Amino acid sequence: MSTRAESLQALLRDTRLWRGAEQASLRAEATGHAQLDALLPGGGWPCANLSEIVYAAPGVGELRLAMPLAARLTQAGRKLALIAPPHLPYAPALRRHGIALAQLAVVDTIGDGDALWAAEELLRARAGAVLLWQDRLDPLAQRRLQLAAETGGGIALVYRRLTSREAPSVAALRLKIECVGGAPRVEVLKCRGARPTHVCALDA
Amino acid sequence: MLWLCLHFPHLPAEALGLDGPFDAVTEQHGARRWLITAAPGVAVGTPLGTALSLQPQLRARPRSVKAERAALRQLAHTCYRYGSPIHIEIRDLAELGRAPQALLWIEIAASLRLFGGYVALRDALCTELAERAYAASLAVAPSRAASALFASLGQPIALRDRAALERRLAPLPVAALPWPRMQLDVFDGMGLRRLGDLFALPRAAFARRFGSATLSALDQLRGRLAEPAEAIVPPPVFHRRFELADEIAQVEALLFPLRRLAFDLQGWLRARDAGVRSVRLVCVHAQRRRTAFTLHFGDAHRDGARLFETLRERLMRAPLAAPVRALELHADETAAADVPQHDLFDDADRGGDWTRAIERITARLGETAVWTPVPHADHRPERAMRRTGDPRDPAAHDRPRPLWLLKKPVPLPVRPPAAGTPERIESGWWSGGDRRRDYYVVEWQRARAWVFCERDSESWFLHGLWA
Numbered sequence: 166m167s168t169r170a171e172s173l174q175a176l177l178r179d180t181r182l183w184r185g186a187e188q189a190s191l192r193a194e195a196t197g198h199a200q201l202d203a204l205l206p207g208g209g210w211p212c213a214n215l216s217e218i219v220y221a222a223p224g225v226g227e228l229r230l231a232m233p234l235a236a237r238l239t240q241a242g243r244k245l246a247l248i249a250p251p252h253l254p255y256a257p258a259l260r261r262h263g264i265a266l267a268q269l270a271v272v273d274t275i276g277d278g279d280a281l282w283a284a285e286e287l288l289r290a291r292a293g294a295v296l297l298w299q300d301r302l303d304p305l306a307q308r309r310l311q312l313a314a315e316t317g318g319g320i321a322l323v324y325r326r327l328t329s330r331e332a333p334s335v336a337a338l339r340l341k342i343e344c345v346g347g348a349p350r351v352e353v354l355k356c357r358g359a360r361p362t363h364v365c366a367l368d369a
Numbered sequence: 370m371l372w373l374c375l376h377f378p379h380l381p382a383e384a385l386g387l388d389g390p391f392d393a394v395t396e397q398h399g400a401r402r403w404l405i406t407a408a409p410g411v412a413v414g415t416p417l418g419t420a421l422s423l424q425p426q427l428r429a430r431p432r433s434v435k436a437e438r439a440a441l442r443q444l445a446h447t448c449y450r451y452g453s454p455i456h457i458e459i460r461d462l463a464e465l466g467r468a469p470q471a472l473l474w475i476e477i478a479a480s481l482r483l484f485g486g487y488v489a490l491r492d493a494l495c496t497e498l499a500e501r502a503y504a505a506s507l508a509v510a511p512s513r514a515a516s517a518l519f520a521s522l523g524q525p526i527a528l529r530d531r532a533a534l535e536r537r538l539a540p541l542p543v544a545a546l547p548w549p550r551m552q553l554d555v556f557d558g559m560g561l562r563r564l565g566d567l568f569a570l571p572r573a574a575f576a577r578r579f580g581s582a583t584l585s586a587l588d589q590l591r592g593r594l595a596e597p598a599e600a601i602v603p604p605p606v607f608h609r610r611f612e613l614a615d616e617i618a619q620v621e622a623l624l625f626p627l628r629r630l631a632f633d634l635q636g637w638l639r640a641r642d643a644g645v646r647s648v649r650l651v652c653v654h655a656q657r658r659r660t661a662f663t664l665h666f667g668d669a670h671r672d673g674a675r676l677f678e679t680l681r682e683r684l685m686r687a688p689l690a691a692p693v694r695a696l697e698l699h700a701d702e703t704a705a706a707d708v709p710q711h712d713l714f715d716d717a718d719r720g721g722d723w724t725r726a727i728e729r730i731t732a733r734l735g736e737t738a739v740w741t742p743v744p745h746a747d748h749r750p751e752r753a754m755r756r757t758g759d760p761r762d763p764a765a766h767d768r769p770r771p772l773w774l775l776k777k778p779v780p781l782p783v784r785p786p787a788a789g790t791p792e793r794i795e796s797g798w799w800s801g802g803d804r805r806r807d808y809y810v811v812e813w814q815r816a817r818a819w820v821f822c823e824r825d826s827e828s829w830f831l832h833g834l835w836a
Binding site: 273 | 774
């Protein structure tokens with residue numbers, strides 16, 4: 166009996182052993198939503214990586230998801246860009262969320278290609294975070310965004326409509342946000358470094 | 370005086386913007402034309418007929434002295450930061466088989482210490498010339514004539530004192546002198562083959578036989594006599610024009626002249642120790658039609674590469690309206706340059722990357738494409754935000770507002786389930802933009818929406834979303 170326990174201990178000490186429940190260490194920025202942070206490996210948005218937020222329609226709380234991060238980055242003097250947003254980001258509300266507006270740039274684009282190019286440029290220019298609204302994003306474009314984020318060390322957040330949920334994605338983190346009973350609810354579809362876990366409510 | 374002389378052997382071609390291997394420039398005297406830039410298999414000085422029979426692919430163009438002079442003048446402005454005074458000259462003998470010499474002199478004795486020695490100065494200068502795609506040979510000597518002679522012979526030597534200069538001059542052939550051929554033939558007929566032979570002649574006899582002007586020229590060569598000339602000073606305003614060899618319809622083909630203009634501006638700004646805030650690029654088409662673009666920069670800078678990138682993005686934005694004949698670049702607004710001085714811990718915009726990226730995006734997508742939302746003190750929601758202004762301006766809003774505002778209120782087909790106390794906004798009657806609305810927060814199609822009821826018409830609109 167004792168020999169069996171000893172061999173198990175030896176096995177556990179072996180660094181080659183990968184344990185499924187363990188989370189890989191990952192550099193991340195807290196989302197600012199405590200319940201969500203607890204679910205994510207590294208405890209937030211993965212730095213220098215592409216993350217995706219899948220949403221059904223504007224107004225389900227998708228922008229609020231990123232607001233704590235945006236507020237923290239801009240207050241620390243990092244740059245933030247919103248590229249091709251579906252509506253006007255409203256300055257009084259942004260300020261209420263604690264965003265330092267001097268660090269914010271909104272880029273209006275006409276074509277998808279321009280939006281992607283602008284996102285890449287700004288990520289490479291060491292933006293703190295770049296939020297991009299684009300539904301159609303092929304794996305090549307995702308790869309380019311991922312590379313740009315790695316180069317600049319910022320966080321790339323892509324907002325995509327629910328229809329593209331089944332489309333392939335190379336994003337390090339995929340979240341789905343929907344409005345259930347008047348309250349936003351976040352589901353982790355994919356997270357690199359750990360198994361996608363459960364659903365959590367977003368504190369308003 | 371210590372003169373650094375630059376000799377530009379390909380200036381006739383470079384001034385015309387020719388860069389193909391088979392492009393050659395010709396000089397004409399009477400009915401005779403000959404090559405003044407080399408082409409593969411054809412040397413400088415070959416008559417055009419012979420050259421064409423040797424190299425049928427050759428594209429020969431007559432030289433433009435005006436363009437050469439302008440290019441040399443621009444180079445002088447660029448070099449202004451390496452020393453002063455600066456002189457330029459295009460030596461034109463117009464004799465069959467002889468190429469003109471484009472020469473530029475910089476007095477460097479006073480700036481050697483600043484640059485940390487001759488080698489450092491030469492390297493900086495060569496890097497700058499290579500950046501601007503000019504081929505040059507250089508030499509340093511105590512007299513302008515001698516430095517030009519060495520540079521044109523392609524001998525990259527640096528001599529500081531006159532004794533060494535005479536030693537190096539003496540073995541050179543008399544035929545190398547840029548003097549009229551008739552004069553050189555006279556020397557040759559008398560058996561004077563080397564410069565040393567000329568130096569050895571008694572001065573009085575030399576002056577009597579060849580004229581005092583020739584003696585003066587020889588003395589100037591040896592650094593014994595002053596060489597007065599008009600010095601070049603950079604102009605107070607920047608305005609450059611680049612005449613294209615042909616009409617160009619493709620933006621890609623404009624990049625070479627564009628690059629040169631951008632670096633000309635960089636040189637001008639460096640010489641004046643200034644930065645540029647906005648530039649205007651004008652494309653000149655046929656029939657005097659022009660297309661002008663104005664570009665603004667986030668800070669006053671003097672970076673040629675940044676200028677070029679921004680101009681390129683702007684040109685790439687839309688196809689050219691018409692084929693372009695010439696490009697003009699004007700520096701509209703200059704200011705003391707914000708030379709980057711970075712805080713060790715400043716992460717926000719290290720090296721101005723962000724500013725440059727925004728400039729490139731603005732150049733490609735348009736002036737209004739990039740904006741910063743700024744709150745404005747107004748009760749009407751659509752006027753409570755502006756696209757410009759000081760983002761630190763503390764326009765107070767204590768009412769809850771949605772994160773998304775619709776660009777235009779969308780009329781709702783049915784009455785939304787609005788309940789509770791509305792926020793009444795009634796303002797603007799004095800300026801014609803009168804608004805009388807009751808705002809509600811409702812659940813609308815699985816989203817939290819900001820709707821209002823117009824009190825005059827009792828119709829409902831969607832105006833924002835709590836995203």
